[in-house]
Structures are given as structure tokens and as C-alpha cells.
Amino acid sequence: MNADPLPDPADDGNASDSVPDVPEVPDASDDSDTPPSAGMTIPGADGQRCGLVAIVGRPNVGKSTLLNTLIGQKVSITSRKAQTTRHRITGITTEGDTQFVFVDTPGFQTRHTVRGTAALNRNLNKTVQSVLGDVDVVLFLVEAGRFGSDDERVLRLIPPGKPVILVANKLDLIHRRSDLLPWLQQMQARHPFTEFVPLSATKKDDASRLLTIIRPLLPEQGWYYDEDALTDRSEKFLAAELIREKLFRLTGDELPYTSTVQIDQYTEEGNLRRIAATIIVERDAHKGMVIGEGGERLKRIGSEARQELERLSEGKVFLELWVKVRSGWADDEQRLKSYGYE
Numbered sequence: 001m002n003a004d005p006l007p008d009p010a011d012d013g014n015a016s017d018s019v020p021d022v023p024e025v026p027d028a029s030d031d032s033d034t035p036p037s038a039g040m041t042i043p044g045a046d047g048q049r050c051g052l053v054a055i056v057g058r059p060n061v062g063k064s065t066l067l068n069t070l071i072g073q074k075v076s077i078t079s080r081k082a083q084t085t086r087h088r089i090t091g092i093t094t095e096g097d098t099q100f101v102f103v104d105t106p107g108f109q110t111r112h113t114v115r116g117t118a119a120l121n122r123n124l125n126k127t128v129q130s131v132l133g134d135v136d137v138v139l140f141l142v143e144a145g146r147f148g149s150d151d152e153r154v155l156r157l158i159p160p161g162k163p164v165i166l167v168a169n170k171l172d173l174i175h176r177r178s179d180l181l182p183w184l185q186q187m188q189a190r191h192p193f194t195e196f197v198p199l200s201a202t203k204k205d206d207a208s209r210l211l212t213i214i215r216p217l218l219p220e221q222g223w224y225y226d227e228d229a230l231t232d233r234s235e236k237f238l239a240a241e242l243i244r245e246k247l248f249r250l251t252g253d254e255l256p257y258t259s260t261v262q263i264d265q266y267t268e269e270g271n272l273r274r275i276a277a278t279i280i281v282e283r284d285a286h287k288g289m290v291i292g293e294g295g296e297r298l299k300r301i302g303s304e305a306r307q308e309l310e311r312l313s314e315g316k317v318f319l320e321l322w323v324k325v326r327s328g329w330a331d332d333e334q335r336l337k338s339y340g341y342e
């Protein structure tokens, strides 16, 4: 292992009364394109490199933050609440002759399964494994100086023979970097990591350094996407992610992570986007949390999401938000498919 030098510092009848029935239109699931397979070679591109990079790690370790810094624009959502990344998101960055295609995987489920979330957990774990079988490089994120059984379970999912870069995140929280050396030696004994990169996922310079370390590990082949591509997810998908981010940020720890957002309508008229979305919660009590007193919280979620959508789309956005109770959705495989969590 080469130690990289430490850097300088459908309605179940519980629809909300304030909400008319929203028409069933296609949801975000039709945007779940599979990225190209790692073995696929696009000929005729002299000197170019391109490959798939998976970001894995236990919940809350900083995967979404790292992806956002790597691609320089917010695509994946971040939040203090663990397990908020449920979709497989592709972020793309092209630098010099190399195109990095990032696959952000959900946090591997390390908690005991709570009643009602079994199907959701099964789907998440399947996603992690299928992503890892198909990439060129795995970034295995841990918190610098820490390695718990939850980290170990993620490490065990990585197929043997894959190049794995150990990314020791949240370096800014370590006061004495020399304290990391014994930990690093233990990590070396655990797995034949290709590289070791301590960093802070929030820092742009650290992310650039990581790109230069990944580059030689990617195959020499033509780029999969245009040079300026950022994501192969549609705006509709990003809108759902953005609303979900505001939802979790503004409800804090009160709202279970099984709540989701479905886009019911997404139309573009010139520079104006009309979006109707439904926040789907499991219980009446959760509906109350989302709506807040006098509808204040729902209003704020809508207004913050709209402002960010306007910034991203560089146009006007008209956003309608509804809240519905659909109990037990997290344990229903069919419904998970219809929400795009396959």
C-alpha cells in the first residue's frame, strides 16, 4: 500500500385532507438508468481514460459530501440524518484526459432491521453489491482513526481483486495527525488497500488530490459521457432529491428516514418549470410533523426547495407540495419498485 502523505492542514385512504388526489403520473423510477458496465470499452479515443468509481462506507461517513466536492456541484443530498442516500446517483467529472464517473451507493445497513423496513434494507444491500461488482475502483470511506464493526461489514462486501482506496475522512476532526499512524498500520493489516488517502470531504483541494490518485487506476478508453456532463439523472430526479433534503433538514431527527418524495408532475414551459410533488410518510403523526403548525414547516420546505431549484435550473419554478400517509410502504417490494428503489 502506498501511504499518501498527510496533507497540510397509491393511496391507502389516508390522504391529507388539505390535499386533493394527485394524478398518478410516472415517478422518478424511469430515471434509474444503469451506468455503463466497467468492462465496456469505447474505442477510438487516443490517450483518454474513463472508468466507474464507487463510493462506499457506513451511514453518515461523508459519502454524499465527498461526491459533491468531487464534482463541484450539489447532486447527491447531504443531511445529518443517517441513511438519507437511497438512490444510486451518478456524478461525472472530466479533468484533462480523464473522465471519472462516480457511483454513490447507499449506506450499507448495519442496524438491526426494524419492523416494517425489511424490504427497504434488502433492496439497499442488493444495490451496494451490484454496484461494486461493476466498477473499476472503490473508494472505501471511514472516519479517520475509527474502524468499527459497521465499517467492517461494508469492507466485506467489496469483491476481492478490486482496487480499493482507503479514504480516511473528517481529517479536520483529528487534532494530532501522528495519532493516525498506529491506526493506519492496523488498517494495512486488514485489507490490501491500493492507496491510503486521509482528507476532509468538504475541502476542494483534498478532492482534487484524490482525483489524481484515482486517475492511473482507470482504464485507458474513450469517455462515456460528454465533457460537460454532470449527472445522467434527470432534473426531475434531482428535484425529488432536493425536496427530500429540505424535508430531512427541516424536520431534524423527528421524521423517520422511510419518508420519501414522489414527483407527480414536471413540465417545462420556456423558462418556467411546474412541479407537483408528494411527500409520502408512514403515519398521521409524521404528516403533522411535516406540515407543522399552521402549515409553516411545509411552506418552508417548499420555499427553500423552490429557491434552490430556481438556482439550479436558472429559471422560474412553480412548486406544489402535498403530504400523504401511506402506511407500511417501506415493507412493500412492489411499491419500492414504483418509487425507484430497485
Ligand SMILES: Nc1nc2c(ncn2[C@@H]2O[C@H](COP(=O)(O)OP(=O)(O)OP(=O)(O)O)[C@@H](O)[C@H]2O)c(=O)[nH]1
Binding pocket: 057, 058, 059, 060, 061, 062, 063, 064, 065, 066, 077, 078, 079, 080, 081, 082, 083, 084, 085, 106, 107, 169, 170, 171, 172, 173, 199, 200, 201, 202, 203
Ligand atoms: N467535520 C467534517 N464533517 C464532515 C466531513 N464530511 C462530511 N461531514 C459531515 O458528516 C455528515 C454526513 O455526511 P453525508 O455526506 O451526508 O454522509 P453519507 O455517508 O452520504 O450518509 P448516508 O446518506 O447516511 O449514507 C454531514 O453532517 C456532513 O457535513 C468532513 O470532512 N469533516
